[in-house]
Amino acid sequence: MHFQPDPMLDSFRQEIRQFLRQHLPADLPRRQDGMRSPRADLVRWQRVLNDHGRGAPYWAQEHGGTGWSVAQRLAFDEECAAAGTPSLDAFAHKLVGPVINHFATDAQKAEHLPHIFNGTRLWCQGFSEPGSGSDLASLRTRADRDGDHYVVNGQKIWTSYAHQADWIFLLVRTDPQAKKQAGISFLLVDMKSPGITVRPIISIDGCHHLNETFFDNVRVPAANLVGVENEGWKLTKFLLNNEHATTADLPTLRRFMAQLxxxxxxxxxxxxxxxxxxxxxxxxxxxxxELKAIAVMVQRVAAMEQDHSPAAHAMGSILKIRGTELQQRMSEFLVQTLGDHGAVAYPDPHAPAACGRAALPMEQAARGVATEMFFRRATTIYGGTSEVQRSIIARSLFRF
Incomplete structure (x- = not known):
């Protein structure tokens, strides 16, 4: 493949930077980490984007989106991260939103898409389960049909932001006799449904974004099934195959480099x-x-995605390994560079100093750094472990 960067991308970046200078409210807190913004900030920023035709930056025009190329979407993310904008709800915009656009009924689209556009319905993802790890197809959460409802029983784990979410998109086993990928269905579930319990998991970085989520005879309307019963794996592959080029988290790597x-x-x-x-x-x-090499690779994978190249999946796995391992090395480098100050963890990087005085320059620079280093220990696990990614790459070598 003879990869050439998009010559128009620089002018697109300038357009986004100008937009951010003009329309990012000065009183919105600037985001300095990869965590999801508070709901009020998220909703406010979503409405600013809506007012200027950028409310769905990752969707095609026929679905009400901007119709940007993969490279443009990446550039938009990078410029927003550099400016410190509030986050969008990635679960809604990048994961369940495209699934709804492509597979949902008109009634389901009418129910959910306006809330995604307005930021008024936050989502979480119900995939991982205890004992399943990266073997997603081994899930055991059951959904048994009972008239016009499914009755869901089981447990999900590592459910990011479940304690804040309004809805969850859930993989369930609807045919317990089927093996592996067969017999899985894709449900949309209101988190206020009776029988759902969310239990917090406080991670080593001192933060609460992970949870255990339990389903005890939760009744879900059958109308909330997306696609065809027992064919949810097709939707899952569609969801997981989106945005290979984002797996390296280039904006985070560039933020680390600026800090260094x-x-x-x-x-x-x-x-x-x-x-x-x-x-x-x-x-x-x-x-x-390494950062420059990954930046070029991101653009290559984006071009492959745009061309629907079958090699994008394997290249995305290579990018996931290289990018997440570099995140870990650079976050460790930052902690070591801070010396004694790097040994202090600040779960809330914006909290005042313990003694009530203003933070000294090195103390301010250290805010959140150790916490983020601990968080980045998980990057080679979530989204498919490095071992799983290497298996994908190995299988692909025999295909091409």
Missing amino acids: HALAASSRAGGMALAERHEFLLRLARCEA
């Missing part, structure tokens, strides 16, 4: 500025080289 450069210019060790220590600069240069 800022620390290099302002910090000293052993009586020398970090920017003068050759061992630090060598490590920084290696990270920069």
